[in-house]
Amino acid sequence: MIKKVKTEQLRPGVFIHDFGKKWLDHPFITNSKMLATQWHIERIREYNIKEIYIDTNRGLDVLSAPIPLNEWSEAFENKKARDKLLLKRKEWVPFETEVAQALEIRDKAQNYIRQLIDDIKMGRDFDPDVAAEIVDEMIDSLTRNGDALLSLISIQNKDEYTFNHSINVAIITAAFCRYLEMNAEDIKTFALGALFHDLGKIKIPIEVITKPDDFTQEDMKLMQRHPELGLEILAAQPNTDQRILDVIYEHHERMDGSGYPRGLNEDQISFGGRLVSITDVYDALTSDRPYHDGDPPKNVLSYMFKVSSSAFDAILVQQFIQSIGIYPVGSLVRLQSGFLAIVVKTAKEELTKPVVLLVYDTNRDRKISPRRLDLAAPGGTLHQISGPESAVKWGIDIVHYMKGTPEPAENSNKNENK
Numbered sequence: 001m002i003k004k005v006k007t008e009q010l011r012p013g014v015f016i017h018d019f020g021k022k023w024l025d026h027p028f029i030t031n032s033k034m035l036a037t038q039w040h041i042e043r044i045r046e047y048n049i050k051e052i053y054i055d056t057n058r059g060l061d062v063l064s065a066p067i068p069l070n071e072w073s074e075a076f077e078n079k080k081a082r083d084k085l086l087l088k089r090k091e092w093v094p095f096e097t098e099v100a101q102a103l104e105i106r107d108k109a110q111n112y113i114r115q116l117i118d119d120i121k122m123g124r125d126f127d128p129d130v131a132a133e134i135v136d137e138m139i140d141s142l143t144r145n146g147d148a149l150l151s152l153i154s155i156q157n158k159d160e161y162t163f164n165h166s167i168n169v170a171i172i173t174a175a176f177c178r179y180l181e182m183n184a185e186d187i188k189t190f191a192l193g194a195l196f197h198d199l200g201k202i203k204i205p206i207e208v209i210t211k212p213d214d215f216t217q218e219d220m221k222l223m224q225r226h227p228e229l230g231l232e233i234l235a236a237q238p239n240t241d242q243r244i245l246d247v248i249y250e251h252h253e254r255m256d257g258s259g260y261p262r263g264l265n266e267d268q269i270s271f272g273g274r275l276v277s278i279t280d281v282y283d284a285l286t287s288d289r290p291y292h293d294g295d296p297p298k299n300v301l302s303y304m305f306k307v308s309s310s311a312f313d314a315i316l317v318q319q320f321i322q323s324i325g326i327y328p329v330g331s332l333v334r335l336q337s338g339f340l341a342i343v344v345k346t347a348k349e350e351l352t353k354p355v356v357l358l359v360y361d362t363n364r365d366r367k368i369s370p371r372r373l374d375l376a377a378p379g380g381t382l383h384q385i386s387g388p389e390s391a392v393k394w395g396i397d398i399v400h401y402m403k404g405t406p407e408p409a410e411n412s413n414k415n416e417n418k
């Protein structure tokens with residue numbers, strides 16, 4: 001039977017009879033298609049198609065409700081399960097719409113962290129409930145669109161590293177926990193731990209934190225106290241979840257016992273400690289800092305994979321690579337065709353073939369009107385990625401493109417640093 005359904009009802013196994021759109025306005029070559037995986041469904045959502053015709057004789061029917069009733073009744077008995085189902089039911093929002101919201105959440109988080117640092121330095125009480133609200137907003141944003149908030153990680157401001165690092169690690173941790181299909185309460189707890197993970201650094205002199213040269217042994221000793229100092233700050237707050245304290249105290253512990261402050265080995269490190277040790281190192285190595293330019297995510301992930309058996313939880317690292325993609329959303333890449341492109345959607349099944357926005361033609365040395373391209377689509381070999389590129393070097397304002405307000409195409413690029 002042919003019937004019209006909402007795209008949010010689609011599930012793998014449904015056969016598309018007709019997209020109800022012109023060929024160019026949907027992501028596939030043919031107008032009828034078996035939806036084999038969730039990846040196909042995500043691609044349809046990317047094109048902002050609201051309704052679609054399906055053939056129930058050639059594939060599965062859609063579910064009458066996204067969540068079966070028996071799961072709901074079970075959920076009412078169980079708060080964690082209910083939270084998990086609520087997360088699944090949030091409406092999906094297009095990337096360009098969610099980016100504006102994501103920028104606001106990020107601003108709010110930056111203001112909070114600035115205030116928090118002041119309060120702690122001055123010995124004033126601070127309000128951890130505001131942090132919980134911000135983390136809730138981050139999780140809501142990631143649920144509406146898994147890429148928008150995460151894409152802002154790639155936008156660097158080396159002078160604001162200290163503020164941005166804790167916010168980035170909270171966002172990356174929340175996104176990773178969602179990928180691991182945790183319930184809302186667990187995601188929130190670990191993301192809060194991540195937001196507070198380096199709080200103890202506030203108690204260390206700024207000259208040591210921002211030192212350009214190698215640390216002396218004394219500096220190192222002082223720096224290595226930050227997990228303990230952070231623990232003291234948060235443990236003084238009433239009702240702080242033990243898992244948040246574990247993240248703060250254990251995010252520099254390593255699986256082979258080489259970490260600090262206690263040199264714990266793998267059996268002794270909590271799940272939160274293992275989790276945030278990965279997201280912390282990933283952000284630290286990919287970010288531009290005052291005296292150090294960040295490395296491309298692909299290289300950082302490759303390094304983390306190499307050391308994963310000794311330093312990190314190897315299974316978690318593998319999951320992390322799958323979740324973040326080797327060319328993350330918001331990063332700039334060079335294509336074999338000579339175009340520069342911004343990654344706008346990672347492909348979980350083919351990490352080297354994301355959806356990108358072509359923005360610059362290096363053959364003609366000019367910006368171009370942006371054009372969306374799915375590198376996983378057939379016939380796209382010319383446009384395969386040859387490597388990461390620096391947006392700063394090419395004078396490309398990624399935020400403008402992400403918000404759907406691209407810079408106008410120019411006849412030539414005036415940036416001379418490339």
Ligand SMILES: [Fe+2]
Nearest residue numbers: 197198251252
């Ligand atoms: Fe740290």
